[in-house]
Amino acid sequence: MKSMVLVAALGLLLLAVGYMLGLAFMDNGIAGLIIALVIWFFMNLFAYFQGGSMVLAISGARKIGPDDHPRLWNVVEEMKIASGLEKMPDVYIIDDPALNAFATGRDPQHAAVAVTSGLLQKMNRDELQGVVAHEISHIKNRDVLLMTLCSVTLGAIVLLAWYGTRIMIFSGAGRGGRRGGGGGGYAVLIIMIVAIVLAILAPILAQLIYYAVSRKREYLADASGALYTRYPEGLASALEKISGSTIELKSANQAFAPMYTANPFRKNGRAAEDLTSTHPPTSERIRILRSMAGGASLAAYNMAYGQVTKAGKGIVPGSALVGGQTIAAREAAAPEPQPERIERVRETSDLMWKMSNYGQVNCQCGTKIRVPPNYKANTIRCPHCGTVNSMPPKN
Amino acid sequence: MVYAIVGIVVGVILLLLVIWLFLTYNGLVRLRNQTKNAWSQIDVQLKRRHDLIPNLVETVKGYAAHERQTLEAVTAARNIAQGAVGKGVGEQAKAEGELSGALSRLLAVVERYPDLKANQNFLALQEELSSTENKISFSRQFYNDSVLNYNNRIQMAPSNIVAGMFGFKTGEFFEVTAPAEREAPKVSFA
Structure with a gap:
């Protein structure tokens, strides 16, 4: 439920920015609030209906059928079955030597999974399965919708703050003079200062919240991915290969970064606890997956998370752990049926x-x-x- | 006045209770349907395996005709497994286990025929077959996950009250009995 609290905080931040800007420019906080909500609403509407096809178009992904790449298709279908998704997601390939994959689509009925051609070349079947399971988990956990909502709210805050500060810089002084005089002067001044501070801080704060939500959903997708495949080592080994690769994704877009398996904008040598990253440090994700001690359940991931991050608490919401039993991880797949x-x-x-x-x-x-x-x-x-x-x- | 307040409080509590009852009941029905749906998924994948086998046998025959015994064993096991559809979980699981055993013996034999192993048609069949084996075990896994969820709901308080009232029965796990079947996903094909 921590994600929900963060999303609510993001929403409140938007409302605060709208209200303060309204108060500063129109002497009417409610009007600002309404403007902020209208902007937010239309941006959401667009993202909801167009987001999925847009990210696919920008990344140059091409849709494939079962016969184009049977192994990829089968792996996606296997994970669709394991996760209990009702509809087979569309499968896309991006012609790019970088190692990455992403999921998109507003709900499980309109979902798509895209992998790069580099990934198809470098991953063996278990690793590919791990990556696809991570992406299917994003679909199953409705992370695409959640992250779209977050990025739209973030976008609205940035937009309002940007125009707000510009208007203040170019006309604020004149307006203040015109309205000055009398006892109201101080109140106006205070409102202006609060509005300016908020307009500067809100986008930064919103960005940090957005990153925090994204990182949390990554951990959860790793946890579900391990559960679906019953094989945490597959994803761990895939992440190892991904972090070892130095090729940058050509077509990545900042706004869609949370949808990828690994951060497409990753810089080497980042601190473990980085507040400005959409993804948790890959080395930490690998260590958690490998600390699951032969288990594949959400509870096993939760424990491993607590141990590795030394957070003292888990990441999986308690409601998902109720009545869980121990689930053993499976053996590695036979090496032969996969091409060299x-x-x-x-x-x-x-x-x-x-x-x-x-x-x-x-x-x-x-x-x-x-x-x-x-x-x-x-x-x-x-x-x-x-x-x-x-x-x-x-x- | 006091009576009115007590009446309102009791009314609200009753209303919440009724809402909770509805939600819990619907949740149980949804989980029960999910287990049924998951069960039918296993059947879909088992049928897919049955459908793939004649094709596989034909392809292998072209290269390894004198492995007649092994090929016939696979065909026979497939026919028995097909006949066992709908005859109950135990019997079906046993027949599918036998089929998996026969298949793994056939694919061990294939090792000796490098020409066959290079055949495109055979490679494609092999991918389909190994993926179908995976899908069988994943659909079984999802079925068992669903049954676990459903049973937890039925047995744990407070939803066990609703389950008892409307006679929800716990689901049966798909336990693999035949050792050969348990091995199935690990079979080495080439």
Whole structure:
């Protein structure tokens, strides 16, 4: 329930900013309050209906079907079953060598999971399952909606504060003079000062609250992910690979950062207790997952969290722990049914070419020729052996 | 005046009690439906496995025709498992366990045929089969999670009062009896 308290605090902050600015400029706090709420409402409306498709469009994600990448599709379906989601989420691939994944969609009926092609290449099946389970947990826990709400509220506060301070700087002095005189002068001055202080502090405070909510939801998604897969090591090992990679995600957007598995804007060498990060430190997340001592339940995660962070208290809400029994983690999956690293790279790059509408001609010498979509001729010469191949029929 | 206040207080308490009753009842029904739904998910995945097997047997036959005995064992186990659908949890679990055992023997045999292991069709089937095994165990896992939730609600105070009033019965866990079935998700395929 701590998340809810933080979200409520964020809402109150918005109301306070609206009220004070209203009082400062229109001598009417309620009017400011209403303006703030109207702005907030329309921003929410837009985010609710457009947020999901927008983040997918910005990141250049492409939707795939079951046959495009059977392993990814199957892993998502496995986690859909394990979490009890009613509808299979849409599956997207982002052509990007960085290792990351995100979930989006306002509710479980309109959900999507997107992973980068880099992730598909580097992760084995258990690790991929861990990452997908983390994302499905975000969907299942309704984190997408929660974080959208938070970021919209944060956005509204920033917007109001920005315009508020600008107006004060350019016209505040004149207005103050006009209204000055009499006993009301002091009151007006105090209101102006409070409004200015609030306009400066509120965006910072809102940002910190937003980060705190985001970090908490990350821990919870890790906990549910471990529960769904019954295999905390999968996600731990995936996070290890992700934190070892130095490639930055090309298409990440600050506003959507909480939706990713790992912070796309992570800088190396950050302090463990960092107030200005959307994600908890990866090393700490890994240590918690590995401290679960053979268990996979939310209670086991809760205990491990308490031990690793030395917070003295858990992170999972008590209502989710009621009547829980010990749940044992499973063994690692058999190593064989998953393709080796090189095959994963080949398989993924084949898919990315295909999705860019490139044709493929297999020459008799074993060379695969990629044909760009705007290649018009009917034949193509193999650069290796010189054989002239005829183009496959376009469909 | 005092009577009016007492009347209002009693009325409010009664109203809250009725609201709580409704909410608890609906919650129990929702959980019961969830367990039923989860149960049908297991059936969906078991059926999917039955459907995959003829295709697998055909593909393997093309490369390893003289493993007739193993292939026939798989087909026979599949037919028995298909026949056991709807004959109760115990029997179905036993038949599916046998099928898993026969499948793992077949896939151990496949080890000896590198040509088969390189066959695209076989690789795709193998991915489907291993994922279906996973889905079976995940749907069973979700079923058991749902039953646990439901049973907790039925047995724990105060919702046990409502459960008793309306005769909600605790659900049965899907326990795996055959040792071969318990091994299933760990089967090595290639």
